[in-house]
Amino acid sequence: MIKTITTRLLASLIPLFAVVCLSGYWFVNELIVFQKQALQLDQVEPLNVEPGTSIIKLAQHLEQQALITDSWKVKYLVKLEPKLAQIKTGYYQLIPGDTLESVFKRVRLGQEAVFSVTLIEGKSIKEWQQALAKSERLIVGHDDFNQVLLANGDTSGLPEGKFYPETFHYHADDNVQTVLQRSFDMMQMSLKQAWAGRDKDLALNSPYELLIIASIIEKETGKPEERDWVSAVFNNRLKKGMRLQTDPTVIYGMGERYKGNITRKDLREATAFNTYKIDGLPPTPIAAPSRASLFAAANPAKVNYLYFVSRNDGSHVFSATLKAHNKAVNEFQRKRK
Template sequence: MKTITTRLIASLIPLFAIFWIGVYWLTTDLIAFQKQPILITESQALQVESGISVIKLAQQLEEQGLIVDSWKMKYLVKLEPKLASIKVGYYQIMPSDTLATLFKRLRLGQEAVFTLTLIEGKSIKEWQQALAKSKHLVVGEDDFNQILIANGDTSGLPEGKFYPETFHYHAGDSVQTVLQRSFDMMQMSLKQAWEGRDADLALNSPYELLIIASIIEKETGKPEERNWVSAVFNNRLKKGMRLQTDPTVIYGMGDRYKGNITRKDLRETTAFNTYKIDGLPPTPIAAPSRASLFAAANPAKVDYLYFVSRNDGTHVFSATLKEHNRAVNEFQRKRK
């Protein structure tokens, strides 16, 4: 009996050896299969549709010439069942990807991320043009006002109420999800600026602060000048002087503005012509940055009432009309 058992075991040993060698070979081959690079030289989009299996997806990738030996995916899934759990979405295949790194992203649902930059100093109309060109973002007809309404603002005046920033989103997201974040950020920044305002500020509400901040944003791009520009406007308001600022005139002209303001434009009475109206225009004229919000809330302690461009991005500030006219003659009329 022992002899028969010994002979049986002896005969099975080669079979077991062959079996385990086969298992080792297959495992090694499947590991190598996962490590194969995706055959692309530049980024490529990949849309994973609902109901597709990981095996079918691998076949599609091979049909597109991106991988080879897709049949091995069937055995790889048996070896690692978690690989079958890919998530629906819009992904980006990178030139540095291997099959393993790609399918890990699909399993974790790490979809492609897109960016949208809402630039400071731009109007809602300009932002709408940028939104219309955004990739994979669902844009509606009246998204800005829809956000206002959703937050209890029925004014129909979205200008200046959204924060300029770079936002991230996924394919298929609604623009309203982005705009809600922008709105919330502006509300928070405006609240902080208003609460930290100077006691001598000639403004009556956070909305008035928003209006002045938007004008500061359009008047200068120099960080060191923002508080001085703010001081000029604050000093003028305290004295009952008109703001007399060109950016508001331009905003009121709308599409009529072609790059120059004429004397006729300055004489025209519009809600935004601060050469003709007292006090502030009715709304902001652009999206102010956080820096402009805080400059509007904290004007510099100077007695300036005027400023004029040097035509190099900086300005000359003056406390008297005589000083201002001298600067205008030098830098605008080229007379000394």
């Protein structure tokens, strides 16, 4: 009798057990589908995970933003995968195509949003400051370049040319000085390498003078193949005691007064940067030189050119004599042959 009752009880429990198992399987499958569904967004959105935020609160926030539904399911997801609860604070980005799974993985691994800023070669510190001020989520002060110089023992107060042009990556709310320190280090390394490999016939006395010439080369030509020729013109002039007579230095010395043209009056004006009036080099670089310009400055081409004039297409005509130079000026600047 007892055996019969037990048999009947087991027989009745088996279907119930099967239903429970099937229900559990269905729910687990629902959770998997839930976390693999794409978030409802069509543009990059910020996600700031503040201290004390739990994975459940994070899911609720996403639901409040109408990016997901059924945030309550996250409670059960965590039971299945306890590691999901190990999230890191920080500033993240939600990207179109993201799933809840990819977002949770990102905040668990601390893969914060990465931003970038490009410091362009041939630009001045003032121009870089304007670009940095517009950078997203970057803390910028009023004297960051000089602060980096001071931190590296440079008390000159002359940052021009001492920072390397490059694209730098950073995280949200980084201080710009961390970016500039990398830029400064890269320039010091490149300058050291260029100076160490300089031509023995170079008419320069220090790495800083090399930096000055490199900055002028950077402003004079955008043609890679011309850099060492421009360098040769300047080196040859310095060896002969001739003035550099280069327009970019005049423009730099004019500052805000420069409106796109240089007049005869500007060329006659005595400023520290007017190389039509001063002997030798200007007192500082006039822009940020590229690595290519640094090495061109250190290794001028073996040519006897003393002059060059623009063809008005980005390239130049180089001449060894004043007669040939004047002919080129007439042809390309005065439009006379």
